[in-house]
Amino acid sequence: MGRAHRVTLLGTGLIGDFYTMTLHGRRGLDRVEVAYSRSEERAAAFAQRWGIPQHTTDLRQAVEHPDTDVVVVGLPNDLHEQAIVLAAAAGKAVLCTKPLARSAEEARRILDAVERAGVFAGYLEDLVYTPKTRKAVAAVRGGAVGEVLWVRSRETHPGPHSAWFWDARKAGGGAIVDLGCHCIEIVRGFVGKGNRPVEAMCWTDTLVHPIDAEDNAIALVRFESGAIGQFEVSWTFRGGMDLRDEVAGTDGTIWLNHFLRTGFEMFSSGGSGGYVAEKAESEAGWLFPVGDEVSELGYVDMFADMFDALDRGGEPAETFYDGYVVNAVMDACYRSAASRAWEPVALEWRGGSTPRVARAAATHDGRTVIKRETLPDGRVKLILKDERTGDFEDRVVSG
Amino acid sequence: MGRAHRVTLLGTGLIGDFYTMTLHGRRGLDRVEVAYSRSEERAAAFAQRWGIPQHTTDLRQAVEHPDTDVVVVGLPNDLHEQAIVLAAAAGKAVLCTKPLARSAEEARRILDAVERAGVFAGYLEDLVYTPKTRKAVAAVRGGAVGEVLWVRSRETHPGPHSAWFWDARKAGGGAIVDLGCHCIEIVRGFVGKGNRPVEAMCWTDTLVHPIDAEDNAIALVRFESGAIGQFEVSWTFRGGMDLRDEVAGTDGTIWLNHFLRTGFEMFSSGGSGGYVAEKAESEAGWLFPVGDEVSELGYVDMFADMFDALDRGGEPAETFYDGYVVNAVMDACYRSAASRAWEPVALEWRGGSTPRVARAAATHDGRTVIKRETLPDGRVKLILKDERTGDFEDRVVSG
Amino acid sequence: MGRAHRVTLLGTGLIGDFYTMTLHGRRGLDRVEVAYSRSEERAAAFAQRWGIPQHTTDLRQAVEHPDTDVVVVGLPNDLHEQAIVLAAAAGKAVLCTKPLARSAEEARRILDAVERAGVFAGYLEDLVYTPKTRKAVAAVRGGAVGEVLWVRSRETHPGPHSAWFWDARKAGGGAIVDLGCHCIEIVRGFVGKGNRPVEAMCWTDTLVHPIDAEDNAIALVRFESGAIGQFEVSWTFRGGMDLRDEVAGTDGTIWLNHFLRTGFEMFSSGGSGGYVAEKAESEAGWLFPVGDEVSELGYVDMFADMFDALDRGGEPAETFYDGYVVNAVMDACYRSAASRAWEPVALEWRGGSTPRVARAAATHDGRTVIKRETLPDGRVKLILKDERTGDFEDRVVSG
Amino acid sequence: MGRAHRVTLLGTGLIGDFYTMTLHGRRGLDRVEVAYSRSEERAAAFAQRWGIPQHTTDLRQAVEHPDTDVVVVGLPNDLHEQAIVLAAAAGKAVLCTKPLARSAEEARRILDAVERAGVFAGYLEDLVYTPKTRKAVAAVRGGAVGEVLWVRSRETHPGPHSAWFWDARKAGGGAIVDLGCHCIEIVRGFVGKGNRPVEAMCWTDTLVHPIDAEDNAIALVRFESGAIGQFEVSWTFRGGMDLRDEVAGTDGTIWLNHFLRTGFEMFSSGGSGGYVAEKAESEAGWLFPVGDEVSELGYVDMFADMFDALDRGGEPAETFYDGYVVNAVMDACYRSAASRAWEPVALEWRGGSTPRVARAAATHDGRTVIKRETLPDGRVKLILKDERTGDFEDRVVSG
Secondary structure (H helix, E strand, O other): OOOOOEEEEEOOOHHHHHHHHHHHOOOEOOEEEEEEOOOHHHHHHHHHHHOOOEEEOOHHHHHHOOOOOEEEEOOOHHHHHHHHHHHHHOOOEEEEEOOOOOOHHHHHHHHHHHHHHOOOEEEEOHHHHOHHHHHHHHHHHOOOOOOEEEEEEEEEOOOOOOHHHHOHHHHOOOHHHHHHHHHHHHHHHHHOOOOOEEEEEEEEEOOOOOOOOOOEEEEEEEEOOOOEEEEEEEOOOOOOOEEEEEEEEOOEEEEEEOOOOOOEEEEEOOOOOOOOOOOOOOOOEEEOOOOOHHHHOOHHHHHHHHHHHHHHOOOOOOEHHHHHHHHHHHHHHHHHHHHOEOEEOOOOOOOOOOOOOOOOOOEEOOEEEEEEEEOOOOOEEEEEEEOOOOEEEEEEEOO | OOOOOEEEEEOOOHHHHHHHHHHHOOOEOOEEEEEEOOOHHHHHHHHHHHOOOEEEOOHHHHHHOOOOOEEEEOOOHHHHHHHHHHHHHOOOEEEEEOOOOOOHHHHHHHHHHHHHHOOOEEEEOHHHHOHHHHHHHHHHHOOOOOOEEEEEEEEEOOOOOOHHHHOHHHHOOOHHHHHHHHHHHHHHHHHOOOOOEEEEEEEEEOOOOOOOOOOEEEEEEEEOOOOEEEEEEEOOOOOOOEEEEEEEEOOEEEEEEOOOOOOEEEEEOOOOOOOOOOOOOOOOEEEOOOOOHHHHOOHHHHHHHHHHHHHHOOOOOOEHHHHHHHHHHHHHHHHHHHHOEOEEOOOOOOOOOOOOOOOOOOEEOOEEEEEEEEOOOOOEEEEEEEOOOOEEEEEEEOO | OOOOOEEEEEOOOHHHHHHHHHHHOOOEOOEEEEEEOOOHHHHHHHHHHHOOOEEEOOHHHHHHOOOOOEEEEOOOHHHHHHHHHHHHHOOOEEEEEOOOOOOHHHHHHHHHHHHHHOOOEEEEOHHHHOHHHHHHHHHHHOOOOOOEEEEEEEEEOOOOOOHHHHOHHHHOOOHHHHHHHHHHHHHHHHHOOOOOEEEEEEEEEOOOOOOOOOOEEEEEEEEOOOOEEEEEEEOOOOOOOEEEEEEEEOOEEEEEEOOOOOOEEEEEOOOOOOOOOOOOOOOOEEEOOOOOHHHHOOHHHHHHHHHHHHHHOOOOOOEHHHHHHHHHHHHHHHHHHHHOEOEEOOOOOOOOOOOOOOOOOOEEOOEEEEEEEEOOOOOEEEEEEEOOOOEEEEEEEOO | OOOOOEEEEEOOOHHHHHHHHHHHOOOEOOEEEEEEOOOHHHHHHHHHHHOOOEEEOOHHHHHHOOOOOEEEEOOOHHHHHHHHHHHHHOOOEEEEEOOOOOOHHHHHHHHHHHHHHOOOEEEEOHHHHOHHHHHHHHHHHOOOOOOEEEEEEEEEOOOOOOHHHHOHHHHOOOHHHHHHHHHHHHHHHHHOOOOOEEEEEEEEEOOOOOOOOOOEEEEEEEEOOOOEEEEEEEOOOOOOOEEEEEEEEOOEEEEEEOOOOOOEEEEEOOOOOOOOOOOOOOOOEEEOOOOOHHHHOOHHHHHHHHHHHHHHOOOOOOEHHHHHHHHHHHHHHHHHHHHOEOEEOOOOOOOOOOOOOOOOOOEEOOEEEEEEEEOOOOOEEEEEEOOOOOOEEEEEEOO
16 A cells, blocks of 8 residues: 655646546545645635645745645646756655656756656656556557557647647647647557657648647657557547547557547437536537546546555656657657658657567468468468569469 | 545455455555455455455454454355344444345345444445446436436346356346346436336346346336336347446437447457456457446446545445345346236335426417427428317428 | 339328439439329429429329339328228239338238239338348348347437327327337347247337327337347437347347447538438537438338349248238237236237247256356366256366 | 440459449449450359350450440559550540559540540549548538548558559559558548649558558648648558548538448357458457448449439549549659658649638737637636737636
8 A cells, every 4th residue: 555645736727627636536545735826816716626725826835845745747838847846956756747848958957857856757648547548558568469550649629728828938839739749658658668769750730720839730750660650639620629549550450539439428408507528519419428537538547657656666657758758759740840851859769679560471382472361262362472573463272 | 535444355256356456456545454255265365466464264253353444245145144234233334245135125134234233334336336327327417318218228248257146046036136236226326316116027038048047137117207217137148248328318318338339449360368358258359448447337436435425424325225226126027027017116115206207298379289390491390289189280380 | 134113102201202212313223103192282392303204192093003013102101001902903013111000900901902912012111121230130140149139129219200100090109100110120130030929018108299109118029939129119319310229149249320320420510501311400519420311221222122022023021911010019019018018919920930049058077067268367167057956166177 | 314324344353343243233224244354264253243244355345345335444553544545445435443543644644545535434433432421521512510621531451352452563552552542532522622732741661561562651631721631541450441531620520430330230259151341350259340331332322423424424523534633642642752751742733723721810809819618607718819929818708
């Protein structure tokens, strides 16, 4: 059984609500003890909403509060570095929401700060902790789909809920920084964290909203093994929040749907009011709620991993180094969108080397077997290649 | 924040594993302190598997153990009464797995025992606690589907995993006692717990397995409001474990799928090995795992409700009285299967009265409006009934 | 290649539109030549809409028209008998929409009329002809699910579109006569048409609409083999038209969804106007159209079977005898709803005999094998029954 | 009613089977009269299988056969040009399977040939004719999703069935030429055929099969309006044939699934044998057949459009010019895969001009409205941008 932790929570927006709902639910050991907001009004309201004993608008006081041993950073992106540096200086464990930083350079400084201080640091990338993702990654590790060839991660919705997301100066970018960071880490989970992201190709555009940052982006990320990651992010999607992942391997396929099609379907002629789900667009017609939102979005498993790792003196599944890698990939995506060509991912790589995906080719009668099919009548048909001539032929062999 | 509870767990079978996996996971406050099994070997293995400090084959010693304040009964059905009576005598809170008893008469004695002793008693009906069910019931309470007219609950799989389930003397019946108990309580949740189950009509048969008990059953349960509940249970279903619920109301519809179609789809050519999900039939081809099984099956929310209720001195959502009602409905089902006609549900009803579902009929030009449709061209068509002549007519009225 | 047929179509309502859309689409050989309606205005509009050369309000003239060889009856239920008797007298092939009649007695007279006259007669039960149903029935015939144990057929929507459906005097009943007739024939297709429907148990109620006929019904139909059919029909369902079938067999399972979840999902913020699908309730929010409605609803394959059978001088898959059986089952349902007990299906049975479903029980060490499971570690566990003592045991045997 | 056409079919492989199954089914007017194969054995077997009166191994004789007025080309890609030139010379209508050619240059010569000859020419791109695609495109044209921003078309399976597909010399490429051609035309249907494909960015790799051609590719195609098309093609996908399309617009979303999830789900413990669907990988476990394969794959509607257009003297929805555009886009994809940057689509454009997608920005209190949200309490929150300072703010305005 773990030690009970007491948390300083920095930030009282939507993510602060989700974090506290997770920590204070399900008969958990750990509690938020101190809440910090830049606004006294929001800090007080938040503390009352969640039964948090203390709140403050003094960042340093919050971080250094003697009753807490863990600092959780749920602030806008431009405020991460300052908060983390303070927490590291205070010698406290620090957990930071996604993305870690606005650029790889900033992430690198943050990473250096916690490594120099020697404090525990966890990257709060919730979507790699959804129960489906964790089980799917375990299945992939166990060989269920063979070698991973392709991963698609899609995160799209009608646009974020707070002003600062839309301000590229504070956020560091648009939909990529907001949503692509999730996708990149999901993709890394499937292709393997020791599989170096080599280069990226990215399209961005601002199609709908009157902003400077991108409201749509698609990127391809090529990994050392040859596996390709693909992310699609949008702030203009209609119909709710679309969180889906797909994995194709040499021996199998995985399709995950985290939000809009999870086995909960409801038609309502309206009039009931009430919250359906994050980014839901309607309260009538066919609706697709999720069961337990903080579980389906990964918050429950994420905090369990963080505190369990802290208790055992190990590393969580998602570290600040991972956050730094994500920023490095996003930087490459932005460079590619500008150069309109593939761009290398520039980063200090700690993950070792992964061989190229490969399958040994079978031969039949001196020819390479391209494909083997069982015909309806039970006979086996081979497609063969003569490597000398380059010719292909169909050949039916006895079953 | 709740008090930490220490649990005596009676029974170390599959349900004991699920219960302990739930209590010991997700950084929970509460722990199993003492494990009891009739077999020393199983008790020891279970204690080691889950890091439980103490284990025993002495039931009384387990129940009365001074380090625990809660007794959880996870034993075969024929052993519930004895264990609960002991726990009640020991003045401990007692939580009992489903079904509460093998008959309403036995359930009534159990209910009396805990009520006389004044101990906290919770009915561990996990499937009404699945996140989807809880959210759906809340939506129904909020009016999202209007008045509930019909509920279908289906629970089918290829048959239980332990010998005693198949022995009607120990289990009290077959698929109805094993699975129908879930369905009845799910249905009650949707039609309202104050809505009295009036009568039942049930078909049973033993179609596949060489046993005396039913391996298939379908029942209709009519409630005081006129709402109809329908359950389908089977020990002969192929393809995994099918847990689905459907609700139809005057203003909406709900479809829940808890297990085989939850947004996790995997194709594997095989070879990976590994556990897919409870009652899964295969490790190759298209597979449909669930993300977090103990969450999807309701165990997490169930124990949270139980211990939270205990802490605040209130009642859990599922009480022993509910267990007794379920047994009374199942008794009526068995009587109906024998008599081949509707049979009244015999029980001491504590739930008050629910009015008949009803909608006020609109009138148009002195006639009853049966239906109102908007035509493709925007005009409105009414189907009208002349109550004097009994004649019906179509009438297009201006949009 | 078939002979081109020329059709007299009786009735110009929704079903007449669907029939003609089917016949005149997809480069078909066969055409509607004469349209009949009781109203000159509707007849003329219909003929113009579909390019039909001739129309009339004289029933006899329509039936006996020298340019047509086939009479298709798409009239209200109370007008079927008269039209069919006229067609039989005219010596023409006659195809009649569902249900064949308002009662088994009326159906029997209709059946006698065409058999006496020796004319080709086809029962236009479209939903057994949906491409999914046909392929699923073929899979069942091929053994894909073993012996059929249970079939559920559900057809529900918010209520029919024309006044006469709501008038039990004209329709012969309510939701059962309108929708249950489809379900019964779907069930028969899966359990086998040679499998006699022995008895029925039915619940009906009028829960929402101010009518005398039932707006909701559920029935169980027991077949000679022991297989059970279950139908659910409603005129109060919200969310569109729900057409789903499920089959459970000893070796497999089939789930069909014909309408609301067929792989076509659309979210629209509204404003587009336009027809979505039959009985759709909305033009905004999440919508679930079907691709080709007359194909998905079975009309295309139905008419192809009818005319092909006529050309080869054989019988179609759905005959007037099938229509008569359906009426006989519905009669038993109505009797059961009144008597509140199982009622025998009274009919002249021509389908032969079907044995009871059965599986030979395996034995191990002198005991009956109840279940065989492979454990996670690869060992095999048996659940065994000692037939002398009636005791059950778990036994792990070497893999 | 149309004229009956008599067809010369060139090629007797899988596509020839699908074409003839379509033409000879559903009581169609049109028939295959002459079948041509390079092999006498295959020609004879094919003619017998489908009841085709005449067959030959002489290409010219087949094309010029006096009994036929339409030539359908179902030959390997490298044989299209010769066959079409012959048909054009014979003055016959010619319909050619996809892709039209191996390159835009070859396609251009083919286009010129039929235009010079003045014969009717239809491009047999079946997947834009699936009932779902046609209805979805109609909904998009009607405004259901607003302006189209993004389209994804995915076509993947475990690899083609005949040797020539794998030989890049005959096929003109790998998975792009085989599958990407479908995707490009599907995308064009949704973004509008008058929306010029401007440039393409493409990744290809040969990850699994021992061939020179690509077995995996992903491409982005940017259109004049700013809309982006995305295709994913693979010959290494496991689990069947995955045909899915997604459309995102300013006001809505469309998701189509043509093959693996269409509302037909079957579990079989095996042993039934039998054909499940094209490219299905298994006959046991969970299977996902389609109802009517030639309808779901678009063949029925495709030939209906072709022959109807021929009868009325107009153009079909898919012309040889469309086939040429597809080849031009594929050429740009291959160039991009080589150059690793965006490449312009080089083609003679006949489609006019399409404006940039755009939405007029609303203002509030002199600031740009970025987003408008209704809060749970009914108040409205705006996210506003001050265009002078570039600052963003949240502001709650009265509902």
